Amino acid sequence: MTTTAAPLDVTALRADFPILSRTVRDGKRLVYLDSGATSQRPTQVLDAEKAFLQQHNAAVHRGAHQLAEEATDAYEGARQRIADFVGADFGELVFTKNATEGFNLVAYAMGNAATSGPEAARFVVGPGDEIVVTEMEHHANLVPWQQLAARTGATLKWFKLTPDGRLDLSDVDSVITPRAKVVAFTHQSNVTGVINPVDVLVAAAQKVGALTVLDACQSVPHSPVNFRKLGVDFASFSGHKMLGPSGIGVLYGRRELLEALPPFITGGSMIELVKMEGSTFAPPPQRFEAGSPMTSQAVGLGAAVDYLSVVGMERINAHEHALTVAALEGLSSVKGVRLIGPSDAVNRGGAVPFEIEGVHPHDAGQVLDSLGIAVRVGHHCAWPLHRCLNAQSSVRATFYLYNTLDEVDALVDGVREAQKFFGVA
Amino acid sequence: MQLQQMYQEIILDHYKNPHGRGLRDPFDAESFQVNPTCGDEVTLRVKLDGEIVSDVSYDGQGCSISQASTSVLTDLVVGKPVGEAFKKMDAFVELMQSRGQIEPDEDVLEDGIAFAGVSKYPARVKCALLGWMAFKDAVARSQGAA
Numbered sequence: 001m002t003t004t005a006a007p008l009d010v011t012a013l014r015a016d017f018p019i020l021s022r023t024v025r026d027g028k029r030l031v032y033l034d035s036g037a038t039s040q041r042p043t044q045v046l047d048a049e050k051a052f053l054q055q056h057n058a059a060v061h062r063g064a065h066q067l068a069e070e071a072t073d074a075y076e077g078a079r080q081r082i083a084d085f086v087g088a089d090f091g092e093l094v095f096t097k098n099a100t101e102g103f104n105l106v107a108y109a110m111g112n113a114a115t116s117g118p119e120a121a122r123f124v125v126g127p128g129d130e131i132v133v134t135e136m137e138h139h140a141n142l143v144p145w146q147q148l149a150a151r152t153g154a155t156l157k158w159f160k161l162t163p164d165g166r167l168d169l170s171d172v173d174s175v176i177t178p179r180a181k182v183v184a185f186t187h188q189s190n191v192t193g194v195i196n197p198v199d200v201l202v203a204a205a206q207k208v209g210a211l212t213v214l215d216a217c218q219s220v221p222h223s224p225v226n227f228r229k230l231g232v233d234f235a236s237f238s239g240h241k242m243l244g245p246s247g248i249g250v251l252y253g254r255r256e257l258l259e260a261l262p263p264f265i266t267g268g269s270m271i272e273l274v275k276m277e278g279s280t281f282a283p284p285p286q287r288f289e290a291g292s293p294m295t296s297q298a299v300g301l302g303a304a305v306d307y308l309s310v311v312g313m314e315r316i317n318a319h320e321h322a323l324t325v326a327a328l329e330g331l332s333s334v335k336g337v338r339l340i341g342p343s344d345a346v347n348r349g350g351a352v353p354f355e356i357e358g359v360h361p362h363d364a365g366q367v368l369d370s371l372g373i374a375v376r377v378g379h380h381c382a383w384p385l386h387r388c389l390n391a392q393s394s395v396r397a398t399f400y401l402y403n404t405l406d407e408v409d410a411l412v413d414g415v416r417e418a419q420k421f422f423g424v425a
Numbered sequence: 426m427q428l429q430q431m432y433q434e435i436i437l438d439h440y441k442n443p444h445g446r447g448l449r450d451p452f453d454a455e456s457f458q459v460n461p462t463c464g465d466e467v468t469l470r471v472k473l474d475g476e477i478v479s480d481v482s483y484d485g486q487g488c489s490i491s492q493a494s495t496s497v498l499t500d501l502v503v504g505k506p507v508g509e510a511f512k513k514m515d516a517f518v519e520l521m522q523s524r525g526q527i528e529p530d531e532d533v534l535e536d537g538i539a540f541a542g543v544s545k546y547p548a549r550v551k552c553a554l555l556g557w558m559a560f561k562d563a564v565a566r567s568q569g570a571a
Contacts, residue, residue, distance in 0.1 A: 025427060362463055362488035362552065370428045378463035392486050393464045421428065
């Protein structure tokens with residue numbers, strides 16, 4: 001990773017995140033290495049949410065009063081800025097409650113295609129069709145596809161992993177065949193940080209006319225991402241992993257696809273005309289935003305992309321890369337530590353999972369917690385990946401723009417402490 | 426250090442030298458339990474001799490808390506009538522849900538009292554109860570089959 005931009009001034013930037021200066025567990029300095037699960041929010045995001053609620057709060061897309069107009073402008077203005085951030089058009093972004101809902105939206109809408117009009121025919125999945133996923137998926141981009149296959153009689157297929165945790169792409173054409181209707185895969189693994197070659201998978205899917213669905217939860221917050229350039233058909237990501245609020249996710253869909261896709265959740269706001277005998281539906285994105293939507297969350301996420309844009313995604317990416325390299329070096333210097341996934345930082349984001357011989361991950365996490373170090377332990381919603389890599393579970397450290405090399409050192413020292421505590425050093 | 430309050434010596438001893446570990450025959454029923462948040466698992470077998478728990482054997486993968494509490498479980502219930510074993514289970518569950526607010530009865534829970542510190546960490550309570558949930562399920566299956 002090379003960049004000509006100046007490195008981040010992390011000290012200055014950390015001042016924007018009040019939570020990072022609190023202490024935990026009897027006065028220990030907080031070392032937050034769990035941004036892969038959820039990131040912390042800068043005051044700029046919190047202030048934007050508060051200002052919206054104190055000055056402009058109203059239900060959007062309804063009401064004729066001034067507040068309704070301002071709230072709608074704030075909501076749709078956020079959509080525009082988020083669209084710009086990920087290389088999409090305004091009408092190609094749907095707000096969801098989280099990224100998981102985005103994947104379910106596509107999977108359920110495809111399930112509904114069989115009973116929808118002729119324009120939805122391209123989404124119909126049935127017996128003889130194949131749905132392709134990978135063994136490294138987060139459960140959010142796996143279980144909805146298993147369920148779609150179960151409901152429709154389609155067959156689920158998947159790419160396997162190499163021993164170091166990358167996608168085995170040695171025989172792409174045998175996995176993505178002309179029977180494939182959907183290819184769903186992650187941009188960047190939430191466990192190992194592995195970045196997949198989107199171009200290879202998109203080309204293979206396009207060759208057979210299959211739709212592509214990208215899990216962008218771990219890529220959009222940490223690197224410059226442009227969905228149009230990537231050429232994917234759908235992508236889903238969440239607000240809370242990119243300095244934004246929880247309770248909001250974003251689904252991207254290419255315009256012509258969203259226009260033909262049947263709805264998933266139905267009700268108010270998403271209709272065009274309602275009669276007792278039946279209803280017609282609004283164009284996207286409203287067709288996919290039934291009911292009163294989240295508003296301060298959309299505004300907060302808009303502020304988060306503003307914040308990230310000012311800092312610069314290239315710089316953030318370079319900073320996290322340096323932390324990842326340091327963590328891989330530091331952890332592999334500790335006897336008894338086994339890195340899970342690749343041992344290098346090539347095509348890899350800021351996630352480092354590992355095991356400590358003789359110390360269960362849950363116990364390691366407890367020792368680290370007692371030192372103020374917050375990591376994730378368990379299978380991180382990617383059980384099949386852990387099985388592939390012969391790990392029952394793992395300790396995972398993830399990095400973001402506000403983490404420092406000192407914190408990487410604290411992690412490595414903490415691992416040694418855990419070994420000492422359990423008598424395996 | 427807080428850590429020592431949680432990981433009492435007794436817990437670490439049971440973890441390193443578990444009692445009754447390994448799946449044995451004969452048995453009346455077996456239960457497999459998993460903690461879906463971390464993937465920890467235990468398979469536990471029960472042999473009943475009338476009303477008496479004559480053997481409990483188990484195998485599993487998990488953290489020190491889940492493995493040690495299952496080891497303590499075998500000490501507490503083997504050779505006891507089912508009713509008494511369940512009373513001990515209820516006392517242990519109550520202790521684990523107490524957030525450190527209960528003074529455990531050593532006469533009832535023996536080594537199990539060492540888990541009082543664990544109850545202050547809500548995320549670890551499930552770990553401590555994993556083996557006990559398997560025991561409860563296996564006894565119910567044994568009695569259902571009888």
